[in-house]
Amino acid sequence: MSARGVQRGVLALGAAFLAALGTLVAAPAAEALDGDDFKAGMIITDSLFFDGTALGSGAIDSFIAAKNPGCAAGATCLENYRERITAKAKTDRCDAIAAKSNATAGQIIAAVGKACDISPKAILTILQKEQSLVTSTAPSSRAFAYAMGAGCPDDGGCNTPYQGLYAQVYYGASLLKGYTLPTSSLYSRYGAGRTSAIQYNVPTSCGTKDVFVENQATHALYVYTPYTPNQAALDNLYGTGNSCSAYGNRNFWRMYNDWFGSTTAGQSLVKAAGSSTVYLLTTDGRWALTGPVKAKELAALGTVATVSKGYLTSYANRGKMPRYVYDTGLEEVWALYGRERHKVGGCGSNLVNGLGVDCADIPQMDHGEMLRLTAGTRLTPLLTTGAGAEYYVNRAGRHAISSAAAPADSGESVSAEAVTVPASILSGAPRRAVMVADGEALTDGSEMVYRSGERLGRVGGTLWNQAGLSAFLSTPVKVASADLKIPAIADALSGFVRTEDSGDTYMLTASGLVDVGDEAPEGVAAAVADELLAPLPVASVTGMPAFLSDVATSTTYLIDGTGARKFPKGAKVHEIANSLGVDRTVVAVPSEVIDDIGLGPEMLRPGRVVKDADTGQRWLIDGAATRWRVYASQATELAVGSIATVDAARLALYTPASSSATIAVRCLGDQFVIAGGTRYLISATHVAEYEPVVSLRDVEWSTCRAIPLAETKGGRLLLSPSNARFLVTEGTVRRLKASEKVSGMGRPIPVLWTTLDGFPRG
Amino acid sequence: MALVLLLSACTGSDEPGASASATVPAASVTPSAHPTVSVEASPSATPSVSATPAETPQEVGGDVLIGSTANDYGTVDPEEVFAQTYGGLGEADGVSVEHSVGTTDGGTPLLIVEMAPLEGVGGDTILTFFALWDDAVVQGTVTGEGGITEAQRDALESAAAAAVHP
Numbered sequence: 001m002s003a004r005g006v007q008r009g010v011l012a013l014g015a016a017f018l019a020a021l022g023t024l025v026a027a028p029a030a031e032a033l034d035g036d037d038f039k040a041g042m043i044i045t046d047s048l049f050f051d052g053t054a055l056g057s058g059a060i061d062s063f064i065a066a067k068n069p070g071c072a073a074g075a076t077c078l079e080n081y082r083e084r085i086t087a088k089a090k091t092d093r094c095d096a097i098a099a100k101s102n103a104t105a106g107q108i109i110a111a112v113g114k115a116c117d118i119s120p121k122a123i124l125t126i127l128q129k130e131q132s133l134v135t136s137t138a139p140s141s142r143a144f145a146y147a148m149g150a151g152c153p154d155d156g157g158c159n160t161p162y163q164g165l166y167a168q169v170y171y172g173a174s175l176l177k178g179y180t181l182p183t184s185s186l187y188s189r190y191g192a193g194r195t196s197a198i199q200y201n202v203p204t205s206c207g208t209k210d211v212f213v214e215n216q217a218t219h220a221l222y223v224y225t226p227y228t229p230n231q232a233a234l235d236n237l238y239g240t241g242n243s244c245s246a247y248g249n250r251n252f253w254r255m256y257n258d259w260f261g262s263t264t265a266g267q268s269l270v271k272a273a274g275s276s277t278v279y280l281l282t283t284d285g286r287w288a289l290t291g292p293v294k295a296k297e298l299a300a301l302g303t304v305a306t307v308s309k310g311y312l313t314s315y316a317n318r319g320k321m322p323r324y325v326y327d328t329g330l331e332e333v334w335a336l337y338g339r340e341r342h343k344v345g346g347c348g349s350n351l352v353n354g355l356g357v358d359c360a361d362i363p364q365m366d367h368g369e370m371l372r373l374t375a376g377t378r379l380t381p382l383l384t385t386g387a388g389a390e391y392y393v394n395r396a397g398r399h400a401i402s403s404a405a406a407p408a409d410s411g412e413s414v415s416a417e418a419v420t421v422p423a424s425i426l427s428g429a430p431r432r433a434v435m436v437a438d439g440e441a442l443t444d445g446s447e448m449v450y451r452s453g454e455r456l457g458r459v460g461g462t463l464w465n466q467a468g469l470s471a472f473l474s475t476p477v478k479v480a481s482a483d484l485k486i487p488a489i490a491d492a493l494s495g496f497v498r499t500e501d502s503g504d505t506y507m508l509t510a511s512g513l514v515d516v517g518d519e520a521p522e523g524v525a526a527a528v529a530d531e532l533l534a535p536l537p538v539a540s541v542t543g544m545p546a547f548l549s550d551v552a553t554s555t556t557y558l559i560d561g562t563g564a565r566k567f568p569k570g571a572k573v574h575e576i577a578n579s580l581g582v583d584r585t586v587v588a589v590p591s592e593v594i595d596d597i598g599l600g601p602e603m604l605r606p607g608r609v610v611k612d613a614d615t616g617q618r619w620l621i622d623g624a625a626t627r628w629r630v631y632a633s634q635a636t637e638l639a640v641g642s643i644a645t646v647d648a649a650r651l652a653l654y655t656p657a658s659s660s661a662t663i664a665v666r667c668l669g670d671q672f673v674i675a676g677g678t679r680y681l682i683s684a685t686h687v688a689e690y691e692p693v694v695s696l697r698d699v700e701w702s703t704c705r706a707i708p709l710a711e712t713k714g715g716r717l718l719l720s721p722s723n724a725r726f727l728v729t730e731g732t733v734r735r736l737k738a739s740e741k742v743s744g745m746g747r748p749i750p751v752l753w754t755t756l757d758g759f760p761r762g
Numbered sequence: 763m764a765l766v767l768l769l770s771a772c773t774g775s776d777e778p779g780a781s782a783s784a785t786v787p788a789a790s791v792t793p794s795a796h797p798t799v800s801v802e803a804s805p806s807a808t809p810s811v812s813a814t815p816a817e818t819p820q821e822v823g824g825d826v827l828i829g830s831t832a833n834d835y836g837t838v839d840p841e842e843v844f845a846q847t848y849g850g851l852g853e854a855d856g857v858s859v860e861h862s863v864g865t866t867d868g869g870t871p872l873l874i875v876e877m878a879p880l881e882g883v884g885g886d887t888i889l890t891f892f893a894l895w896d897d898a899v900v901q902g903t904v905t906g907e908g909g910i911t912e913a914q915r916d917a918l919e920s921a922a923a924a925a926v927h928p
Binding site: 066067069070072073074075128129130131132133134135136137138139140142143149233238239240241245246247248250251254255258259 | 827828829830831847848850851853854855856857875877879880881882883884885886888890901903905907
């Protein structure tokens with residue numbers, strides 16, 4: 001039929017009513033669809049074409065009613081059509097259909113669409129493009145008889161017993177479905193996934209076009225109507241092309257687009273009406289794009305089609321879309337990220353296995369579909385995540401590495417550029433032992449592993465940091481805790497280490513190693529390979545230092561046979577060193593060294609009077625190694641503050657002096673009288689007056705310093721608790737009268753009666 | 763048009779199932795808002811029209827089918843009636859729709875619409891007139907496969923001009 005005939009007719013009619021006619025008005029043009037958008041190989045997507053429940057019967061009837069201007073008086077149209085449909089048994093193409101009387105066109109189309117998995121939208125489009133049945137206000141009997149054009153070849157008239165709406169819809173739908181079944185003899189004609197020469201029109205002289213038929217829907221349409229539109233037909237999309245133009249498939253494509261939207265939607269991506277979850281459809285099921293791969297990353301696969309829930313659920317639910325897909329054409333695994341596809345390798349390749357990809361558990365995608373995705377960088381065994389973590393992947397899994405050089409230093413043969421991938425690419429790869437390059441280190445923040453030569457060492461993070469090993473070895477590369485799989489062959493370093501070959505024992509300090517010889521605590525030195533310690537400097541001095549300082553707490557310890565003895569408050573290293581006659585050098589060490597040595601009894605503060613918890617005896621601590629017995633008469637005078645009770649074992653570390661303490665001491669050449677916990681400086685002349693009764697004791701300066709020094713010098717005058725003055729003369733005391741004037745005797749020293757009582761009265 | 767029959771005949775295996783009906787089923791039209799007609803499909807799938815009293819459709823010369831119905835458009839303005847009925851149709855539906863307006867010999871507003879399939883689209887061309895009274899519409903239709911003949915057009919024009927209140 002010809003549109004030109006229509007134009008002529010209306011004009012003629014206008015002439016007949018010229019006096020009464022108004023203006024001639026053309027129907028509004030549809031929104032322009034561009035013929036260049038027609039893809040001969042993909043007329044409509046499978047998900048749209050085979051969505052048998054895309055519309056329900058009510059929606060179909062409503063659509064027809066909306067499209068039909070109103071059935072002419074006395075005419076039978078789709079909108080008022082009724083038919084008693086007969087039951088149909090299930091076939092290999094269509095499910096069974098139940099008989100129904102007085103069925104509407106919508107009910108007929110819906111029933112057949114659902115049974116044969118052909119979209120009612122596609123059926124409506126075919127009914128319109130074949131017979132204009134949807135819009136016709138007075139269709140002829142022939143239009144109903146051959147409603148779908150099924151059995152009406154373009155090169156001949158209709159010749160089929162399947163006449164009438166139901167018969168034609170069922171016949172047409174079952175044919176379209178049947179062409180997609182591999183058992184069909186027409187399955188390979190214009191088969192999906194291959195290129196076929198398709199005629200432009202009936203005359204063979206019009207030629208053919210080589211068309212790569214992308215899917216089953218297009219294959220079915222070409223078997224149903226075996227012509228593809230030529231360029232002339234596409235250039236004049238709503239009109240006439242040339243003598244070689246055929247319009248069937250063009251009109252189907254055009255009309256479906258105009259009525260129901262893009263025919264390219266859902267080529268791979270669909271979602272159910274009312275749901276926002278987009279799925280990738282593959283031959284092995286549907287994959288929700290709610291996991292690592294989001295729908296926008298696969299936008300190149302085409303527009304998302306909204307399909308019926310029934311159609312969607314006809315695909316097996318395979319869960320969330322993984323990062324990997326299998327190209328069924330190339331038989332290779334590809335990774336999807338960054339809106340690109342990245343080749344990984346065959347299912348048996350080391351990389352695929354190492355990444356934990358099971359080809360049976362990933363989407364199987366047609367090669368043609370894969371080609372719609374841009375090819376990106378091929379994955380290599382060296383992979384870097386966006387967060388900076390680096391991995392080497394071999395058949396066993398992924399290995400966190402310190403740098404690209406690590407695999408080679410670990411004995412792997414690899415020469416590839418690192419490729420940056422999303423972390424999710426590696427999520428299925430089993431975590432294997434880390435690989436560290438020579439001179440480099442890895443850490444998860446709590447533990448370090450480093451390589452020196454052929455050997456690996458592992459060090460606790462605290463020890464590493466406190467020993468400042470980054471300065472000597474390498475700043476560790478940070479990895480996730482889960483990635484830090486340290487090989488069992490790695491030697492564990494501790495505060496003390498002993499080299500396997502040379503047998504030297506070292507202590508880790510904040511500035512390298514100290515060769516402690518045989519002075520290391522027993523049983524704590526870890527045996528390590530010599531080369532692991534090679535990068536660390538060794539101090540020139542050997543032996544265990546007398547003093548160690550914990551770098552974490554700055555606490556100083558005296559190291560002796562009992563362990564690490566915490567310095568008393570206020571004590572000075574040089575005083576203690578002098579007291580002990582040892583080198584005053586304090587070596588800063590990690591806390592672990594102190595732990596390895598073990599804590600000894602805390603040092604007692606020099607100058608303090610303490611009480612033995614066992615015996616009740618009182619002792620004056622003198623320096624770091626001596627104690628003086630303090631009898632009750634002097635205890636109160638000598639004690640600075642309260643007298644603490646200490647364990648006998650702690651006290652036992654101080655050697656008792658050969659005599660008892662007195663209130664007169666000498667240190668660093670000065671003489672003092674101690675009274676009331678205060679130290680009074682007195683001259684040698686004055687102290688000589690005390691000595692017949694009070695022997696002068698030589699004590700450590702640290703002892704003197706620990707006893708507060710009186711602001712005024714003392715002398716030969718003692719002051720009783722009742723403020724009576726006594727003058728010391730040659731070991732005796734004489735009470736002075738209140739009015740008695742003395743000079744050159746120094747300021748009176750307040751003392752207890754017991755002290756005064758220790759002097760004979762002169 | 764489909765090549766189906768030809769291909770099916772070659773193979774046989776692509777024929778529909780045995781339960782497929784080879785005969786044209788009976789079809790009936792439910793009374794709609796417009797025409798008050800009753801049609802039964804003949805074995806050849808051609809709906810037949812039973813002429814009944816005045817308001818029922820009648821076939822006049824030139825295959826023009828005439829009937830009447832109440833005016834549910836709410837207007838006698840032909841342009842408004844066109845907008846309500848064919849206004850949304852066009853190329854996107856695979857049809858060409860053109861219309862003209864005028865009056866009958868008796869001065870009644872008249873709408874004439876010709877709807878034809880676009881190139882390559884199957885189906886019939888339909889020429890329809892609507893004579894519009896406040897309470898009634900007389901509608902005449904002629905259907906032509908491959909277009910409207912001059913004789914059909916003349917017949918419909920005559921019927922339109924002569925339309926009277928039912």
